[in-house]
Amino acid sequence: MRKVAVIGIGETPFKPRHPEMTYFELGYxxxxxxxxxxxxxxxxxxxxxxxxxxxxxQRQFIPEHFLGDYIGMLGRPGTRVANGGATGGYALRAGxxxxxxxxxxxxxxxxxxxxxxxFDYNTGHATPEVLKAISYSGDMTWETPLGLIxxxxxxxxxxxxxxxxxxPTEEQMAKVSVKNHKHAxxxxxxxxxxxxxxxxxxxxxxIVYPFKMxxxxxxxxxxxxxxxxxxxxxxxxxxxxxxxxxxxGAANDGAFVGKGSMETIGHIMSDHLAARQAYKMAGIxxxxxxxxxxxxxxxxxxxxxxxxxxxxxxxxxxxxxxxDEGVVTMEGELPTCTxxxxxxxxxAVGGTAVMQGNxxxxxxxxxxxxxxxxxxxxxxxxxxxxxxAYGVVTIFERDEA
Amino acid sequence: xxxxDKYFEFRDxxxxxxxxxxxxQSHFFRELKRNKTIMGAKCPxxxxxxxxxxxxxxxxxxxxxxxxxxxxGEVVVCVQAWFASSTYVGNIPYFIGYVLLDGADSAIHQNxxxxxxxxxxxxxxxGTRVKAVFKAEREGKVTDFFFVPESDLxxxxxxxxxxxxxxxxxxxxxxx
Numbered sequence: 001m002r003k004v005a006v007i008g009i010g011e012t013p014f015k016p017r018h019p020e021m022t023y024f025e026l027g028y029x030x031x032x033x034x035x036x037x038x039x040x041x042x043x044x045x046x047x048x049x050x051x052x053x054x055x056x057x058q059r060q061f062i063p064e065h066f067l068g069d070y071i072g073m074l075g076r077p078g079t080r081v082a083n084g085g086a087t088g089g090y091a092l093r094a095g096x097x098x099x100x101x102x103x104x105x106x107x108x109x110x111x112x113x114x115x116x117x118x119f120d121y122n123t124g125h126a127t128p129e130v131l132k133a134i135s136y137s138g139d140m141t142w143e144t145p146l147g148l149i150x151x152x153x154x155x156x157x158x159x160x161x162x163x164x165x166x167x168p169t170e171e172q173m174a175k176v177s178v179k180n181h182k183h184a185x186x187x188x189x190x191x192x193x194x195x196x197x198x199x200x201x202x203x204x205x206x207i208v209y210p211f212k213m214x215x216x217x218x219x220x221x222x223x224x225x226x227x228x229x230x231x232x233x234x235x236x237x238x239x240x241x242x243x244x245x246x247x248x249g250a251a252n253d254g255a256f257v258g259k260g261s262m263e264t265i266g267h268i269m270s271d272h273l274a275a276r277q278a279y280k281m282a283g284i285x286x287x288x289x290x291x292x293x294x295x296x297x298x299x300x301x302x303x304x305x306x307x308x309x310x311x312x313x314x315x316x317x318x319x320x321x322x323x324d325e326g327v328v329t330m331e332g333e334l335p336t337c338t339x340x341x342x343x344x345x346x347x348a349v350g351g352t353a354v355m356q357g358n359x360x361x362x363x364x365x366x367x368x369x370x371x372x373x374x375x376x377x378x379x380x381x382x383x384x385x386x387x388x389a390y391g392v393v394t395i396f397e398r399d400e401a
Numbered sequence: 402x403x404x405x406d407k408y409f410e411f412r413d414x415x416x417x418x419x420x421x422x423x424x425x426q427s428h429f430f431r432e433l434k435r436n437k438t439i440m441g442a443k444c445p446x447x448x449x450x451x452x453x454x455x456x457x458x459x460x461x462x463x464x465x466x467x468x469x470x471x472x473x474g475e476v477v478v479c480v481q482a483w484f485a486s487s488t489y490v491g492n493i494p495y496f497i498g499y500v501l502l503d504g505a506d507s508a509i510h511q512n513x514x515x516x517x518x519x520x521x522x523x524x525x526x527x528g529t530r531v532k533a534v535f536k537a538e539r540e541g542k543v544t545d546f547f548f549v550p551e552s553d554l555x556x557x558x559x560x561x562x563x564x565x566x567x568x569x570x571x572x573x574x575x576x577x
Contacts, residue, residue, distance in 0.1 A: 019408040059413065120487040121412070128487035135486045141423070142453055143510050145544050147489040152482050152497050160478040163527040208482040209522040262501070262508070265477055 001100040005234035006243040006396065008038025008227035009358040013189045014220040014346035016116060017126075023058045023114040024070040026223040030351070031071045031110060034225035039237055045227065046104040047077040051091030051111035053084060053349040053384075056133040058114055067112065084137055085150075085299060086250075087111065088224070088353025089382025089392030093248050095228050096394075105230045111351035112223040130219050138386045150299065151208040151216060153386045158210060158302035160266035165317035170210050172320035173301035174201035177214045177343060179329055180298055184340025186369040189355070191220050191346030215301040220346025224354035226361070243364045246377075247284070247395030249277025253388065268303075270391030271310035271383055278379075278393040279312075288313045288327075288334055292375040293363045295356035297383045298341040307381060308336075311393070330370060338363060338370040353382035357394060364398035423541075425456030428467055434541040437563035439470040439533060441505055452505045472533040472562065473551070474502035479513055479525040496525050500548055511543070516553040516573045525550060534564050 010033025012018070012026050021029070035042060048071075050064035060066065064080040083090040088111040095109035120129035131149045138148040162168065178198055184190035196214065204213040234242055251273035253264075275287070284290045294311070298304040305319040313334060314322055322328050328336040339345055339359035342352060360378035362368040375398070382392040423430050432438040442454030442465035449458065452470050457463065479498025489495075496515065499508035513525045514534070525531075531548035539545040549569060551559060558564060558572060 019410070056415065059415070122487065123490065128485065128490055131484075131486035132488050135488070139510075141426070142543050145542060146510060146512050147482060147485055147492060147495055147497050148510070149482070149484070149486055149489075151484065152480055155480040155482075156478050156498060159480050160527070163478065205483075207484045209480050262477070262506070265499075265508075 002102055003231040004096050004099040004245045005229050005231060005239070006226060006245065006361050007106075007229045007234050007237055007239055008034040008040070009225070009361050010034030010037055011189055011224035011351070011355050011358055012222045014191045014222035014348050014351075014355065016191060016218065016220065016346070018114065018221045023060070023063060023112050024067045026114060026221065027067045027110055027112040028071050030112070030223035030225040031108070034108065034227050038227045040106065040227070042072050044106050045073065045076070045108045047098050047107045048073045048079070049091045049094045049098065049107065049109045050078060050080045051087045051109065051350040051354060052080060053082055053087045053113055054133055054137070056136070057118060057349075059117060067110070071110070083384055083390050085297065085349060085384025086353065086382040086390035086392050087350045087384065088355075088357070089380070089394065090250065090390070091350070092226065092354060092357055092394055093250055093392060095226070096245055096248050099228050099230055105233045106227065108225060108227045109354055110223065110225045111354035113348040113350040114221045115219040115348065116221055127219065143386060148386065149208075151211055154300045154303050154388065155208040155211055157266065157268060157388055158300065158306060161306055162210065164266040167317065168302050168305040168320040170202060171198060172305060172323050173210065173215050174198040175323045176298065176301035176304050177201045179323070180337045180341045180343040181214075183330070183338050183370055184344025187340050187345060188369070189222070190340045190344050192218060192344055193340060210302060211300050217299050217342035217347040220348040222346065222348035222351050222355070224351040224358055226354050226357055241365060241398045243361050244397050244399065245394060246397045247278035247282030247393070249274040249279075249281065250390075250392045251277070252385075252390055267316070268306055268310045268383070268388045268391065270389055271307055271381065271393070272312075272391070274391040274393040275311045278395050282395040282397070284395065287311060287379070291334055291377055291379050293338055293360060293372045293378040294334060294336045295339060295359050295378070295380045296336050296341060297353065297356070297381050298337055298343050299347065299383070301343065303388070304336070304341070307383070311379070311381060330372070335372050338368060338372060353380065353392070356380050356382070357396070360396045364396055426454060429454055430541040433545050434539045437535040437539070439472065439502065439546070441468045441470045441502070442466065443468045449506045450504060451507045452502050452509055453507070470502045470505065472564070474500045474505070474531060474548075476513065476525055476527060476529040476531060477501050477508045478527055479529070481520070481522050481525075498525065500531055512547045514547050514549055516576070532559060532564065534566050534569050536566050
């Protein structure tokens with residue numbers, strides 16, 4: 001396989017609503033920024049991977065068709081990827097394959113979602129209708145009619161972990177909320193930057209036990225683009241530092257009601273298997289020591305803590321210790337969600353993982369609003385599907401051209 | 402000028418009618434609707450008993466054999482929800498989790514209904530023994546039944562096969 005470089009990144013602000021833009025206009029804004037960042041022209045892009053999760057959000061089936069036209073990408077391949085919350089992670093993997101395989105020398109990954117045009121006229125709020133659109137991603141026969149929403153699926157995974165290992169505790173989860181909201185401060189695209197206390201998180205409204213309101217990410221509207229290139233093309237552009245994708249891993253876990261195996265209840269095997277693949281490819285044997293920064297798909301605080309374990313930053317059952325000891329804070333050994341993550345930035349589903357990948361690239365370039373000193377290697381994690389069925393892990397590394 | 406005054410919005414809705422076939426799972430829903438019976442499926446090769454059933458074994462690629470399940474089982478994991486989608490908002494709060502019916506190798510997703518109107522989050526948890534309770538008017542949907550903790554039923558109800566919701570509600574009313 002050929003080496004794959006990141007040559008351009010761009011994203012719109014993630015906001016509760018972008019009434020001034022349609023989904024294809026959001027995508028356009030992200031592409032414009034990424035193309036300028038790459039220093040290339042539109043014609044240099046040979047293929048596009050579109051990450052768009054939910055047709056109901058966009059009020060449009062095959063939305064990539066209209067998006068591709070609007071961003072001027074006719075006359076070349078355009079592939080849509082839709083993998084629930086992991087859509088962006090899987091889209092990036094597909095973009096990686098475009099370059100690594102030799103099919104393209106320059107490929108763009110564009111993630112977009114406009115979640116909050118959905119609106120529940122009965123309650124006068126968007127979120128219940130947003131959740132309705134998402135609930136159709138549960139099994140429509142066996143799960144959706146029972147009141148499944150994302151919070152119930154993730155809460156079941158986290159509670160199973162709590163019953164198995166005695167943690168994470170609600171206080172540890174609250175510390176993750178404090179961390180990620182704080183990390184979002186200064187991030188120009190973030191939806192929910194704020195200083196909070198553990199007590200405020202614990203006192204916020206219960207959503208699904210053990211998650212309170214401030215343990216949960218907020219749905220968002222936004223787009224993010226990343227442009228990938230072959231080594232030859234990247235060196236021709238004279239990028240310094242050069243950022244490479246050196247590891248990709250992905251795995252899907254059981255669906256169709258209930259985990260595939262009773263032994264894995266309380267674990268997120270998709271993430272674990274994805275991490276093993278990515279680490280093997282990147283030559284990582286001790287991720288806590290060998291990674292400098294990690295963007296984790298923190299849809300819910302307790303799930304971020306479980307992900308520390310599945311990504312092998314620590315033993316299973318020890319994830320809560322990493323937040324207690326500050327290991328995953330800006331001052332710690334492996335800061336996580338320096339962008340603010342989903343909790344701090346919002347969750348524009350198809351765009352989320354691309355946005356988090358862009359943050360890892362910024363860390364390696366030294367341009368993040370929350371810089372990790374001399375960061376050379378970072379991880380981006382993406383998950384989605386009922387019961388965290390999809391897991392994707394991508395490793396980025398920097399070297400000097 | 403406010404943004405909402407600047408951008409034109411309109412009200413829209415997407416609807417779709419179906420005549421959805423349950424295909425190889427038809428037996429489960431027919432038995433549930435007609436006979437208040439929960440069906441599983443066993444692989445003749447590896448012996449795995451799945452409930453919900455699969456007409457083919459995902460491991461062996463063998464056709465499975467329908468098996469009548471019991472009505473009692475154990476909670477694998479369960480959570481209480483205070484927030485819901487617009488279609489389910491009237492049911493808040495509700496318990497939703499996974500139940501392993503006795504003898505089964507896979508868990509079924511289901512609602513667990515408890516007697517206490519203001520239950521603690523631990524009213525249903527790992528290991529809670531439960532029994533299936535059926536609605537009187539069944540449509541052939543997963544919502545035709547739910548589970549109730551065995552501790553919320555008396556001996557007579559626990560021994561009653563194909564227990565209907567009305568009997569449980571009546572018993573709970575007598576307890577005040």
